[in-house]
Amino acid sequence: MTSLMPPEWAPQDWLWVGFPHLAEEWPGWLEPAQEQMAAFASAVAESGQQVRLLVRDEANEARARQLVSSKVTLERRVYGDVWLRDTGPLVVFGPDGAPIARRFAFNGWGEKYLMPGDQAIGAELARDAGLRVTAIPMILEGGAVDGDGTGLVATTEQCLLNPNRNPHLTREQIEAELAEHLGFTRVLWLGDGLINDHTDGHVDNLARFVGPNRLVVPEATGKNDPNAAIYDDAAARAAKAGVEVVRIPSPGLLIRDGVVEPASYVNFAITSHLVVVPTFGSPHDAEGVAAIAALFPDRACLGLPGEAVLAGGGGFHCASQQMPAAPAP
Numbered sequence: 001m002t003s004l005m006p007p008e009w010a011p012q013d014w015l016w017v018g019f020p021h022l023a024e025e026w027p028g029w030l031e032p033a034q035e036q037m038a039a040f041a042s043a044v045a046e047s048g049q050q051v052r053l054l055v056r057d058e059a060n061e062a063r064a065r066q067l068v069s070s071k072v073t074l075e076r077r078v079y080g081d082v083w084l085r086d087t088g089p090l091v092v093f094g095p096d097g098a099p100i101a102r103r104f105a106f107n108g109w110g111e112k113y114l115m116p117g118d119q120a121i122g123a124e125l126a127r128d129a130g131l132r133v134t135a136i137p138m139i140l141e142g143g144a145v146d147g148d149g150t151g152l153v154a155t156t157e158q159c160l161l162n163p164n165r166n167p168h169l170t171r172e173q174i175e176a177e178l179a180e181h182l183g184f185t186r187v188l189w190l191g192d193g194l195i196n197d198h199t200d201g202h203v204d205n206l207a208r209f210v211g212p213n214r215l216v217v218p219e220a221t222g223k224n225d226p227n228a229a230i231y232d233d234a235a236a237r238a239a240k241a242g243v244e245v246v247r248i249p250s251p252g253l254l255i256r257d258g259v260v261e262p263a264s265y266v267n268f269a270i271t272s273h274l275v276v277v278p279t280f281g282s283p284h285d286a287e288g289v290a291a292i293a294a295l296f297p298d299r300a301c302l303g304l305p306g307e308a309v310l311a312g313g314g315g316f317h318c319a320s321q322q323m324p325a326a327p328a329p
Contacts, residue, residue: 002094002095002183003092003093003094003095003181003182003183004093004149004151004182004183005090005091005092005102005147005182005183005184006091006092006093006147006149006324006327007147007148007149007209008146008269008270008322009149009211009270009296010149010324010325010327011272011324011325012049012271012272012322012323012324012325013050013323013324013325014049014050014051014052014323015044015049015050015051015052015269015320015321015322015323016054016084016088016125016320016322016323017037017040017041017044017051017052017053017054017084017319017320018037018054018079018081018082018083018084018319018320019034019037019038019041019053019054019055019056019060019064019082020034020037020082020309020312021055021056021057021060021082022080022081022115025081025313026308026311026312028311029308029311029312032308033309033311033312034063034064034067035308036304036305036306036307036308036309037082037309037316037319038053038064038067038068038072039067039304039305040269040276040304040316040319040320041053041068041069041072042067042068042069042071042072043274043276043302043304044269044271044274044276045068045069045072046069046071047271047272047274047300048272048273049271049272049273049274050073051071051072051073052073052075053068053072053073053074053075054075054076054077054079054082054084054121055074055075055076055077056076056077056078056079058076060076061074061076077117077121077124078116078117078120078121079115079117079121080113080115080116080117080118081113081115081118081312081313082312082314082319083141083143083313083314083318083319084121084319084320084321085141085142085143085204085317085318085319085320085321086106086109086141086142086143086199086202086318087118087119087121087122088121088122088125088142088321089101089102089103089122089123089125089126089129089131089321090102090104090142090182091126091131091323091324092181092182092183093324093326093327097326097327098132098326099131099132099324100131100132100133100134101122101123101126101129101131101132101133102134102136102181102182103122103123103126103133103134103135103136104136104138104139104140104141104181105135105136105137105138105139105140106118106119106122106139106141107139107164107165109141109198109199109200110162110164110165110200111164112164112198113198113313123135129323134181136177136181138166138169138174138177138181139165140160140165140177141199141202142321143199143202143203143204143205143314143317143318144156144159144160144199144202144204145178145182145184145203146203146204146208146209147182147184147209148209148211148212148213148214148215149209149212150212150213151183151184151185151186152184152185152186152187152188152209152212152213152243153178153182153184153186154187154188154190154203154207154208154209154215155187155188155189155190155203156189156190156191156192156193156201156202156203157189157190157191158191158193158200158201159193159200159201159202159203160174161174162200162201164200165200171189175187188215188237188238188241188243189237190206190207190233190234190237190238191230191233191234191237192233193205193206193230193262194206194227194230194262194264195226195227195230195260195262196259196260196261196262197262198262198313198314199313199314202318204267204317204318205262205264205266205267205314205315205318206230206231206234206264206266207234207238207266208266208268210246210295210296211295213242213243213244214243215243215244215245215246216245216246216247216248216266216292216295217231217234217238217245217246217247217248217266218231218247218248218249218250218264218265218266219247219248219249220232220250220252221249221250221251221252221284222252222253224252224253225250225252225253226253226260227250231250235247246295248265248266248288248291248292249265249284249287249288249291250263250264250265250284250288251263251264251265251280251282251284251285251288252282252283252284254280254282256311261280261310262310263280263282263307263310264278264315265277265278265279265288265289265291265292267314267315267316267317267318268292268316268317269316269317269320270296270299271299271322273299273300274299274300274301274302275292275293275296275299275300275301275302276301276302276303276304276316277289277301277302277303277304277316278303278304278305278306278309278310278315278316279303279304279305279306279307280305280306280310281305281307285303286303288303289301289302289303304316
């Protein structure tokens with residue numbers, strides 16, 4: 001293996017977080033989304049980890065400074081939307097322990113949301129962090145893959161096999177690309193992502209690794225849970241592949257403006273000292289946070305409101321990207 005992307009629970013040097021700034025992307029929700037993202041950034045910074053909050057311009061910076069802890073560092077950058085999990089750098093470590101930033105091609109989630117800056121921000125952040133950057137022609141968003149640190153990665157067929165990403169690549173060729181550039185030598189192919197997920201079914205809203213070969217998958221709450229069959233299919237596929245599956249509650253049916261929301265507690269962010277779980281005003285929020293807390297006895301676990309962030313299309317995990325610390329010699 002020439003390189004490997006560490007799991008999210010590995011030591012981190014800092015966390016990049018995006019700050020909402022485009023009113024048209026958050027109609028009626030911009031200010032509360034800013035407040036919720038600021039609360040997320042502040043919680044991580046107050047836990048003792050460095051946070052670099054990206055802000056778009058002077059007005060954006062002033063608004064952020066009003067909201068965040070003094071321990072949060074603000075960086076003015078050109079970016080379209082806040083989803084740094086997808087547009088930020090993916091860092092791997094080579095056999096010598098040197099960090100390398102992989103910058104896969106980005107096409108606005110299948111050319112649905114193309115915004116100035118999103119194609120360049122990943123390489124810019126990596127270079128400013130002193131990382132060597134390698135550009136990969138394959139289109140891939142960070143939220144589409146989740147690894148366990150042993151070479152095993154989970155993804156969804158809905159996203160990686162979607163013709164709006166890499167129609168010229170077969171399943172086997174995609175697996176080869178993941179192995180070569182991220183060190184993922186075993187691929188757990190799940191099926192569809194959540195209903196109405198803007199990303200075409202990113203795995204970080206469906207299932208997450210919480211340890212080597214240990215995967216968290218939601219379980220339907222209530223007979224009207226719109227994703228019940230999707231959850232069960234993901235759990236069955238993982239179990240069939242020999243992966244240990246842990247089921248946690250889902251938020252259940254949540255509707256906004258007549259549309260089913262892709263709300264998920266598994267869009268939690270794992271940071272050095274803290275796991276932050278989005279909550280949605282669901283009756284199942286407390287049990288969802290408690291279930292995740294039980295999986296991370298070495299970290300504090302905090303539930304924070306994320307319904308305004310979700311209005312823009314994602315959650316705290318989607319809006320952040322960690323800079324992993326170099327492995328011990």
